[in-house]
Amino acid sequence: MAAHKGQHIIPACYLRGFIAAEAPIEHRGSKNYELGVYVNNKIVSQKWKMRGVNHEVFKKSWFYNISEPGNELHVEKSLSGIEGRYANSLKEIKKYSFLSEELKRDISCFVATMLIRTESFQANFQGAINTVVGWHKELSSDIVHHNEYAYGHENISRKLVVENTAQGILSKIGLSILVNRTSMPFITCDTPVLRRDTHSDEIAYLAGQGAHCKTEFTPNQIFPFFYMPLSAEMAVVSCGLIDHVPDENQYIECLDVDAIFKLNIMLASQSQKYIVSDRSTPFGNIEKNVSKRLQDSKPQQGVYANLYTCKNRYYFKVKDMTEIVDGIRLKISDLKTYRGIISDHDLSSIDIYVDGKPRRGMRQIELGNVNEDILEMEFVSKIKLGII
Numbered sequence: 001m002a003a004h005k006g007q008h009i010i011p012a013c014y015l016r017g018f019i020a021a022e023a024p025i026e027h028r029g030s031k032n033y034e035l036g037v038y039v040n041n042k043i044v045s046q047k048w049k050m051r052g053v054n055h056e057v058f059k060k061s062w063f064y065n066i067s068e069p070g071n072e073l074h075v076e077k078s079l080s081g082i083e084g085r086y087a088n089s090l091k092e093i094k095k096y097s098f099l100s101e102e103l104k105r106d107i108s109c110f111v112a113t114m115l116i117r118t119e120s121f122q123a124n125f126q127g128a129i130n131t132v133v134g135w136h137k138e139l140s141s142d143i144v145h146h147n148e149y150a151y152g153h154e155n156i157s158r159k160l161v162v163e164n165t166a167q168g169i170l171s172k173i174g175l176s177i178l179v180n181r182t183s184m185p186f187i188t189c190d191t192p193v194l195r196r197d198t199h200s201d202e203i204a205y206l207a208g209q210g211a212h213c214k215t216e217f218t219p220n221q222i223f224p225f226f227y228m229p230l231s232a233e234m235a236v237v238s239c240g241l242i243d244h245v246p247d248e249n250q251y252i253e254c255l256d257v258d259a260i261f262k263l264n265i266m267l268a269s270q271s272q273k274y275i276v277s278d279r280s281t282p283f284g285n286i287e288k289n290v291s292k293r294l295q296d297s298k299p300q301q302g303v304y305a306n307l308y309t310c311k312n313r314y315y316f317k318v319k320d321m322t323e324i325v326d327g328i329r330l331k332i333s334d335l336k337t338y339r340g341i342i343s344d345h346d347l348s349s350i351d352i353y354v355d356g357k358p359r360r361g362m363r364q365i366e367l368g369n370v371n372e373d374i375l376e377m378e379f380v381s382k383i384k385l386g387i388i
Contacts, residue, residue: 009060009117010190010276011079012053013087014110017231018188018278024050038280042189042271043294044287048280057274079113086110090230093177099250108170111228111236115193170226174244178207178227178235182257185232187264187282189271194263198225199313203241205262208254214241218311220348227263232278235263265290269297299356305330306353307379310346319375321352327368327380328352328360338375342367350379 018037027033027050036052051057085106092103180186198206200217206225207213217223226238243249254260264282268275268290283290303318320331328350332338341347347367352360368378 007059010058010192011083012058013083013090014114014188014192015053015058015276016087017090017229017234018276019053020050020278020280024280038277038282040275040277042268042273042275044268044275044283044291045295048277050280079117082109082113093230093234096251098247099175099177104175105171107236108175108238111170111175111193111226111238114228115195170238173224173226173238173240174242175226175236175238176212176242176244176249177230177251178237179251179253180233180235180260181253181255182260184257184260184264184284185278185282186229186235186260187267187275187277188229189267189275190273191270192228192267194225194227194267194270196225196266197222198239198241199223200241201313203239205259207237207239207242207252208256208259210252212243212249212252214243217241219313220308220311227267229263229267265293268294300353301355303359304353305332305350307341307350308348309341309344310348312340312344314341318352324368324378324380326384327362327365327378329368329376329378331374331376333375335375338372338377341377342370342372347379 015037019035020038021035022028023030023033023035034052036050036055038048039051039057040046040048086109089103089106089110093099093107097103199219199222200214201219203213203223203225204210206227223240225241227235229235237252238244242252281287303321305314305316305318307314307316314337316332316334316337318330319333322329345367347365349361349363350365351358351362362379362381364382365379366382368380370377
Protein backbone atom coordinates (compact mmCIF):
# COMPACT_ATOMS: atom_id res chain seq x y z
CA MET A 1 0.00 0.00 0.00
CA ALA A 2 2.86 2.41 0.74
CA ALA A 3 3.86 2.41 -2.93
CA HIS A 4 0.51 4.03 -3.73
CA LYS A 5 0.54 6.55 -0.89
CA GLY A 6 1.23 9.64 -3.02
CA GLN A 7 -1.47 9.71 -5.69
CA HIS A 8 -1.60 12.47 -8.30
CA ILE A 9 -4.62 14.78 -8.09
CA ILE A 10 -3.31 16.48 -11.23
CA PRO A 11 -1.65 13.69 -13.24
CA ALA A 12 1.94 13.87 -14.45
CA CYS A 13 0.85 13.11 -18.03
CA TYR A 14 -1.21 16.31 -18.01
CA LEU A 15 1.47 18.47 -16.37
CA ARG A 16 3.99 17.39 -19.01
CA GLY A 17 2.08 19.51 -21.49
CA PHE A 18 3.36 22.55 -19.56
CA ILE A 19 7.02 21.58 -19.12
CA ALA A 20 9.24 24.67 -19.29
CA ALA A 21 11.56 25.09 -22.26
CA GLU A 22 14.56 25.84 -20.03
CA ALA A 23 15.60 25.64 -16.41
CA PRO A 24 15.55 28.62 -14.03
CA ILE A 25 18.62 30.86 -14.38
CA GLU A 26 20.21 29.52 -11.20
CA HIS A 27 20.12 25.93 -12.53
CA ARG A 28 21.02 26.38 -16.20
CA GLY A 29 24.57 25.24 -15.60
CA SER A 30 23.46 21.94 -14.11
CA LYS A 31 23.42 19.03 -16.57
CA ASN A 32 21.31 16.82 -14.30
CA TYR A 33 18.59 19.36 -13.54
CA GLU A 34 15.17 17.97 -14.49
CA LEU A 35 12.83 20.42 -16.17
CA GLY A 36 9.40 20.85 -14.62
CA VAL A 37 6.52 23.33 -14.56
CA TYR A 38 6.30 26.71 -12.89
CA VAL A 39 3.89 26.93 -9.94
CA ASN A 40 2.40 29.86 -8.06
CA ASN A 41 -0.40 30.24 -5.53
CA LYS A 42 -3.95 30.86 -6.72
CA ILE A 43 -3.62 34.65 -6.51
CA VAL A 44 -0.17 34.81 -8.14
CA SER A 45 1.30 36.68 -5.18
CA GLN A 46 4.50 34.64 -4.83
CA LYS A 47 7.55 34.00 -6.94
CA TRP A 48 7.03 31.33 -9.59
CA LYS A 49 8.87 28.14 -8.60
CA MET A 50 9.77 25.21 -10.82
CA ARG A 51 8.44 21.87 -9.64
CA GLY A 52 8.87 18.44 -11.20
CA VAL A 53 5.69 16.77 -12.44
CA ASN A 54 6.00 14.22 -9.63
CA HIS A 55 6.41 16.83 -6.90
CA GLU A 56 4.37 16.33 -3.73
CA VAL A 57 2.39 19.51 -4.36
CA PHE A 58 0.48 17.64 -7.09
CA LYS A 59 -0.29 14.61 -4.90
CA LYS A 60 -2.36 13.54 -1.92
CA SER A 61 -1.99 10.40 0.17
CA TRP A 62 -4.31 7.53 -0.80
CA PHE A 63 -6.62 10.01 -2.54
CA TYR A 64 -8.32 7.43 -4.80
CA ASN A 65 -8.29 4.39 -2.50
CA ILE A 66 -11.70 2.85 -1.80
CA SER A 67 -12.73 0.81 1.22
CA GLU A 68 -13.25 -2.50 -0.55
CA PRO A 69 -10.83 -5.22 0.61
CA GLY A 70 -8.74 -6.46 -2.30
CA ASN A 71 -10.07 -3.72 -4.56
CA GLU A 72 -8.63 -0.62 -2.88
CA LEU A 73 -6.68 0.50 -5.96
CA HIS A 74 -9.45 0.00 -8.52
CA VAL A 75 -9.80 3.73 -9.23
CA GLU A 76 -6.06 4.34 -9.32
CA LYS A 77 -5.54 1.52 -11.83
CA SER A 78 -8.43 2.67 -14.02
CA LEU A 79 -7.02 6.20 -14.12
CA SER A 80 -3.69 4.81 -15.26
CA GLY A 81 -5.32 3.50 -18.46
CA ILE A 82 -7.14 6.81 -19.13
CA GLU A 83 -3.90 8.76 -18.60
CA GLY A 84 -1.96 6.50 -20.95
CA ARG A 85 -4.45 7.07 -23.76
CA TYR A 86 -4.39 10.82 -23.11
CA ALA A 87 -0.58 10.94 -23.35
CA ASN A 88 -0.75 9.30 -26.77
CA SER A 89 -3.58 11.61 -27.87
CA LEU A 90 -1.63 14.72 -26.85
CA LYS A 91 1.31 13.61 -29.00
CA GLU A 92 -1.01 13.37 -32.01
CA ILE A 93 -2.63 16.73 -31.30
CA LYS A 94 0.75 18.46 -31.08
CA LYS A 95 1.43 17.11 -34.59
CA TYR A 96 -1.90 18.57 -35.79
CA SER A 97 -3.08 15.08 -36.64
CA PHE A 98 -6.62 14.52 -37.89
CA LEU A 99 -8.99 14.25 -34.93
CA SER A 100 -10.40 10.79 -35.47
CA GLU A 101 -13.45 9.64 -33.54
CA GLU A 102 -11.21 7.47 -31.37
CA LEU A 103 -8.87 10.37 -30.58
CA LYS A 104 -11.79 12.67 -29.75
CA ARG A 105 -13.28 9.97 -27.55
CA ASP A 106 -10.05 9.60 -25.59
CA ILE A 107 -9.73 13.38 -25.15
CA SER A 108 -13.38 13.68 -24.10
CA CYS A 109 -12.84 10.90 -21.58
CA PHE A 110 -9.80 12.64 -20.10
CA VAL A 111 -11.46 16.08 -19.90
CA ALA A 112 -14.51 14.57 -18.21
CA THR A 113 -12.25 12.75 -15.77
CA MET A 114 -10.31 15.92 -14.96
CA LEU A 115 -13.61 17.67 -14.24
CA ILE A 116 -14.52 15.27 -11.43
CA ARG A 117 -11.20 14.02 -10.04
CA THR A 118 -10.27 17.38 -8.50
CA GLU A 119 -10.00 17.73 -4.75
CA SER A 120 -12.83 20.28 -4.56
CA PHE A 121 -15.31 18.16 -6.55
CA GLN A 122 -14.50 15.03 -4.57
CA ALA A 123 -14.95 16.79 -1.23
CA ASN A 124 -18.17 18.60 -2.18
CA PHE A 125 -19.84 15.67 -3.93
CA GLN A 126 -19.00 13.07 -1.28
CA GLY A 127 -19.91 15.58 1.43
CA ALA A 128 -23.41 15.91 -0.03
CA ILE A 129 -23.75 12.11 -0.20
CA ASN A 130 -22.60 11.77 3.41
CA THR A 131 -25.23 14.30 4.47
CA VAL A 132 -27.95 12.21 2.85
CA VAL A 133 -26.57 9.09 4.55
CA GLY A 134 -26.76 10.95 7.86
CA TRP A 135 -30.41 11.79 7.25
CA HIS A 136 -31.08 8.12 6.46
CA LYS A 137 -29.55 7.13 9.79
CA GLU A 138 -31.78 9.55 11.67
CA LEU A 139 -34.91 8.26 9.92
CA SER A 140 -34.05 4.54 9.85
CA SER A 141 -35.14 2.21 12.62
CA ASP A 142 -33.30 -0.76 11.14
CA ILE A 143 -29.59 -0.43 11.92
CA VAL A 144 -28.66 -3.38 9.68
CA HIS A 145 -30.47 -1.83 6.71
CA HIS A 146 -28.84 1.53 7.40
CA ASN A 147 -25.35 -0.01 7.55
CA GLU A 148 -25.96 -1.64 4.17
CA TYR A 149 -27.20 1.69 2.81
CA ALA A 150 -24.20 3.57 4.18
CA TYR A 151 -21.73 0.99 2.82
CA GLY A 152 -23.31 1.25 -0.62
CA HIS A 153 -22.73 5.01 -0.63
CA GLU A 154 -19.10 5.02 0.52
CA ASN A 155 -16.55 6.37 -1.96
CA ILE A 156 -19.23 7.19 -4.55
CA SER A 157 -17.37 10.32 -5.67
CA ARG A 158 -14.22 8.28 -6.32
CA LYS A 159 -16.09 5.56 -8.17
CA LEU A 160 -17.71 8.26 -10.31
CA VAL A 161 -14.26 9.03 -11.73
CA VAL A 162 -14.15 5.56 -13.24
CA GLU A 163 -17.77 5.56 -14.46
CA ASN A 164 -17.05 8.86 -16.23
CA THR A 165 -20.64 9.71 -17.13
CA ALA A 166 -19.65 13.29 -18.01
CA GLN A 167 -17.79 12.03 -21.10
CA GLY A 168 -21.04 11.65 -23.02
CA ILE A 169 -21.74 15.39 -22.80
CA LEU A 170 -18.56 16.35 -24.67
CA SER A 171 -18.93 13.50 -27.15
CA LYS A 172 -22.42 14.68 -28.06
CA ILE A 173 -21.45 18.36 -28.43
CA GLY A 174 -18.16 17.73 -30.23
CA LEU A 175 -14.80 19.37 -29.62
CA SER A 176 -12.07 21.38 -31.31
CA ILE A 177 -8.51 22.33 -30.43
CA LEU A 178 -8.01 26.04 -29.77
CA VAL A 179 -4.53 27.03 -30.95
CA ASN A 180 -3.05 30.01 -29.13
CA ARG A 181 -1.21 32.31 -31.57
CA THR A 182 -0.66 35.16 -29.11
CA SER A 183 2.26 36.15 -26.90
CA MET A 184 0.38 35.09 -23.75
CA PRO A 185 0.46 31.35 -22.98
CA PHE A 186 -2.41 29.25 -21.70
CA ILE A 187 -2.00 28.60 -17.99
CA THR A 188 -3.65 25.80 -16.01
CA CYS A 189 -4.42 25.03 -12.38
CA ASP A 190 -5.58 22.38 -9.91
CA THR A 191 -9.14 22.63 -11.31
CA PRO A 192 -8.20 22.65 -15.01
CA VAL A 193 -11.64 22.27 -16.62
CA LEU A 194 -13.70 25.43 -17.04
CA ARG A 195 -17.41 24.75 -17.40
CA ARG A 196 -19.85 27.64 -17.70
CA ASP A 197 -23.05 28.62 -19.46
CA THR A 198 -22.59 30.94 -22.41
CA HIS A 199 -24.58 32.71 -25.13
CA SER A 200 -24.14 33.56 -28.79
CA ASP A 201 -23.07 37.12 -27.99
CA GLU A 202 -20.24 35.83 -25.77
CA ILE A 203 -18.64 32.95 -27.68
CA ALA A 204 -16.30 35.14 -29.78
CA TYR A 205 -14.83 36.52 -26.54
CA LEU A 206 -14.05 32.99 -25.37
CA ALA A 207 -12.97 31.16 -28.52
CA GLY A 208 -11.91 34.04 -30.75
CA GLN A 209 -13.83 35.45 -33.70
CA GLY A 210 -14.14 33.45 -36.90
CA ALA A 211 -16.26 31.23 -39.10
CA HIS A 212 -16.24 28.56 -36.38
CA CYS A 213 -18.68 30.66 -34.31
CA LYS A 214 -22.28 29.82 -35.13
CA THR A 215 -24.48 32.83 -35.83
CA GLU A 216 -27.93 31.30 -36.19
CA PHE A 217 -28.72 31.36 -32.46
CA THR A 218 -30.33 34.20 -30.53
CA PRO A 219 -28.71 35.61 -27.36
CA ASN A 220 -31.43 34.14 -25.12
CA GLN A 221 -30.32 30.55 -25.78
CA ILE A 222 -27.99 28.96 -23.23
CA PHE A 223 -25.16 26.56 -24.17
CA PRO A 224 -22.66 24.76 -21.92
CA PHE A 225 -19.06 25.76 -22.67
CA PHE A 226 -16.14 23.47 -21.75
CA TYR A 227 -12.50 24.51 -21.87
CA MET A 228 -9.32 22.78 -20.73
CA PRO A 229 -5.78 23.85 -21.67
CA LEU A 230 -3.54 21.02 -22.89
CA SER A 231 -0.33 23.04 -23.17
CA ALA A 232 0.78 26.67 -23.38
CA GLU A 233 -0.29 26.67 -27.06
CA MET A 234 -3.30 24.32 -27.23
CA ALA A 235 -6.60 23.82 -25.43
CA VAL A 236 -9.77 21.77 -25.83
CA VAL A 237 -12.99 23.72 -26.39
CA SER A 238 -16.45 22.22 -26.63
CA CYS A 239 -19.65 24.20 -27.09
CA GLY A 240 -22.82 24.04 -29.17
CA LEU A 241 -22.02 27.56 -30.39
CA ILE A 242 -18.84 26.32 -32.08
CA ASP A 243 -19.11 24.51 -35.41
CA HIS A 244 -17.09 21.39 -34.60
CA VAL A 245 -18.16 19.44 -37.70
CA PRO A 246 -16.08 20.75 -40.66
CA ASP A 247 -12.56 19.35 -40.90
CA GLU A 248 -11.13 22.87 -41.09
CA ASN A 249 -12.55 23.60 -37.62
CA GLN A 250 -10.66 20.80 -35.89
CA TYR A 251 -7.87 23.25 -35.07
CA ILE A 252 -9.05 26.82 -34.47
CA GLU A 253 -6.41 29.52 -34.40
CA CYS A 254 -6.92 32.34 -31.92
CA LEU A 255 -5.07 35.63 -32.47
CA ASP A 256 -7.04 37.54 -29.84
CA VAL A 257 -4.90 38.05 -26.73
CA ASP A 258 -7.95 39.41 -24.88
CA ALA A 259 -9.73 36.07 -25.34
CA ILE A 260 -6.67 34.17 -24.06
CA PHE A 261 -6.39 36.54 -21.10
CA LYS A 262 -10.07 36.09 -20.27
CA LEU A 263 -9.78 32.30 -20.35
CA ASN A 264 -6.68 32.45 -18.13
CA ILE A 265 -8.37 34.73 -15.60
CA MET A 266 -11.52 32.59 -15.43
CA LEU A 267 -9.45 29.45 -14.90
CA ALA A 268 -7.22 31.12 -12.28
CA SER A 269 -10.30 32.43 -10.47
CA GLN A 270 -11.62 28.90 -9.91
CA SER A 271 -8.25 27.57 -8.71
CA GLN A 272 -8.25 26.05 -5.23
CA LYS A 273 -4.55 26.20 -4.34
CA TYR A 274 -2.16 26.74 -7.24
CA ILE A 275 -1.67 27.85 -10.84
CA VAL A 276 0.69 26.21 -13.34
CA SER A 277 2.58 27.69 -16.31
CA ASP A 278 5.35 26.73 -18.70
CA ARG A 279 7.22 29.97 -17.91
CA SER A 280 8.01 32.19 -14.94
CA THR A 281 6.29 35.27 -16.40
CA PRO A 282 3.07 34.10 -18.11
CA PHE A 283 1.38 37.47 -17.61
CA GLY A 284 4.42 39.58 -18.49
CA ASN A 285 4.48 43.11 -17.13
CA ILE A 286 0.82 43.04 -16.04
CA GLU A 287 1.34 40.28 -13.46
CA LYS A 288 0.98 42.65 -10.47
CA ASN A 289 -2.36 43.83 -11.86
CA VAL A 290 -3.46 40.22 -12.40
CA SER A 291 -2.50 39.35 -8.82
CA LYS A 292 -4.48 42.30 -7.47
CA ARG A 293 -7.47 41.34 -9.59
CA LEU A 294 -7.40 37.77 -8.27
CA GLN A 295 -6.97 38.94 -4.68
CA ASP A 296 -9.89 41.34 -5.00
CA SER A 297 -12.02 38.78 -6.80
CA LYS A 298 -15.43 38.53 -5.17
CA PRO A 299 -19.04 38.17 -6.28
CA GLN A 300 -20.52 41.18 -8.02
CA GLN A 301 -21.93 43.46 -5.33
CA GLY A 302 -25.42 44.90 -5.52
CA VAL A 303 -28.66 43.74 -7.11
CA TYR A 304 -28.61 42.50 -10.72
CA ALA A 305 -31.23 40.93 -12.96
CA ASN A 306 -30.84 38.39 -15.76
CA LEU A 307 -33.88 38.58 -18.04
CA TYR A 308 -34.64 36.23 -20.94
CA THR A 309 -37.11 37.01 -23.71
CA CYS A 310 -38.11 35.05 -26.79
CA LYS A 311 -35.07 36.31 -28.71
CA ASN A 312 -32.80 38.26 -26.36
CA ARG A 313 -31.09 38.35 -23.00
CA TYR A 314 -30.71 41.40 -20.76
CA TYR A 315 -28.36 41.60 -17.78
CA PHE A 316 -28.67 44.84 -15.85
CA LYS A 317 -28.16 46.52 -12.50
CA VAL A 318 -31.22 47.12 -10.34
CA LYS A 319 -31.49 50.38 -8.38
CA ASP A 320 -34.51 49.30 -6.35
CA MET A 321 -36.62 46.15 -6.03
CA THR A 322 -40.05 45.77 -4.44
CA GLU A 323 -42.12 42.62 -3.99
CA ILE A 324 -45.65 43.01 -5.37
CA VAL A 325 -48.62 40.68 -5.80
CA ASP A 326 -47.59 37.86 -8.18
CA GLY A 327 -44.31 39.53 -9.09
CA ILE A 328 -41.65 42.18 -8.56
CA ARG A 329 -41.22 45.87 -9.35
CA LEU A 330 -37.77 46.97 -10.54
CA LYS A 331 -36.27 50.40 -11.00
CA ILE A 332 -33.18 50.55 -13.24
CA SER A 333 -30.86 53.27 -14.51
CA ASP A 334 -30.15 52.33 -18.14
CA LEU A 335 -32.66 53.84 -20.60
CA LYS A 336 -31.48 51.70 -23.53
CA THR A 337 -32.03 48.49 -21.57
CA TYR A 338 -35.41 49.73 -20.36
CA ARG A 339 -36.66 50.50 -23.87
CA GLY A 340 -35.27 47.23 -25.21
CA ILE A 341 -37.24 45.25 -22.63
CA ILE A 342 -40.42 47.27 -23.20
CA SER A 343 -40.26 46.65 -26.97
CA ASP A 344 -39.39 42.96 -26.51
CA HIS A 345 -42.90 41.89 -25.50
CA ASP A 346 -42.47 38.11 -25.35
CA LEU A 347 -40.79 37.64 -21.96
CA SER A 348 -39.67 34.24 -20.70
CA SER A 349 -37.96 34.36 -17.29
CA ILE A 350 -36.09 36.57 -14.85
CA ASP A 351 -33.55 35.81 -12.10
CA ILE A 352 -32.48 38.28 -9.42
CA TYR A 353 -29.00 38.14 -7.84
CA VAL A 354 -27.97 39.96 -4.67
CA ASP A 355 -24.19 40.22 -4.10
CA GLY A 356 -23.66 37.41 -6.59
CA LYS A 357 -26.12 34.99 -4.97
CA PRO A 358 -29.50 34.01 -6.47
CA ARG A 359 -32.34 35.66 -4.57
CA ARG A 360 -35.48 35.34 -6.69
CA GLY A 361 -36.47 33.54 -9.89
CA MET A 362 -39.66 33.73 -11.97
CA ARG A 363 -40.80 31.78 -15.02
CA GLN A 364 -43.73 32.35 -17.40
CA ILE A 365 -43.71 36.09 -16.85
CA GLU A 366 -45.12 39.17 -18.53
CA LEU A 367 -44.80 42.91 -18.11
CA GLY A 368 -47.07 44.66 -15.66
CA ASN A 369 -47.21 48.41 -15.09
CA VAL A 370 -44.34 50.50 -16.49
CA ASN A 371 -43.16 54.08 -15.89
CA GLU A 372 -40.48 55.41 -18.25
CA ASP A 373 -40.14 58.68 -16.31
CA ILE A 374 -38.45 56.81 -13.47
CA LEU A 375 -37.39 53.71 -15.50
CA GLU A 376 -39.62 51.44 -13.46
CA MET A 377 -41.28 48.23 -14.63
CA GLU A 378 -43.15 45.32 -13.14
CA PHE A 379 -42.63 41.65 -13.97
CA VAL A 380 -45.59 39.50 -13.01
CA SER A 381 -46.43 35.83 -13.30
CA LYS A 382 -48.86 34.75 -16.01
CA ILE A 383 -50.27 32.38 -13.41
CA LYS A 384 -52.12 34.62 -10.95
CA LEU A 385 -52.02 33.33 -7.38
CA GLY A 386 -52.64 36.63 -5.63
CA ILE A 387 -49.64 36.34 -3.28
CA ILE A 388 -46.50 38.39 -2.63
